[in-house]
Amino acid sequence: MADNDKILDPKTEERIRQMARVVCICKGINLGRVLKGLEGSETVADVNRKVGTGSGGCQGERCGPRIKLLLKKMQEAKGS
């Protein structure tokens, strides 16, 4: 496929690729779903309750720190 045959521009394509990345490996929950769970959440537990992260085999050992970082960045961006 030639570059000019691409349906999406490279920025959009990269954004979609990032959203499809798995954050919670145990439960197969991707970044797009986690970002939706971040809305209105103040803690990792809030996000876990909304989207099901943290309830897999590792009990959030792997995804918890990533979600915590995402929450922090979101709160910084909001200025709170």
Ligand code: FES
């Ligand atoms: S990676 Fe999320 S519960 Fe294990």
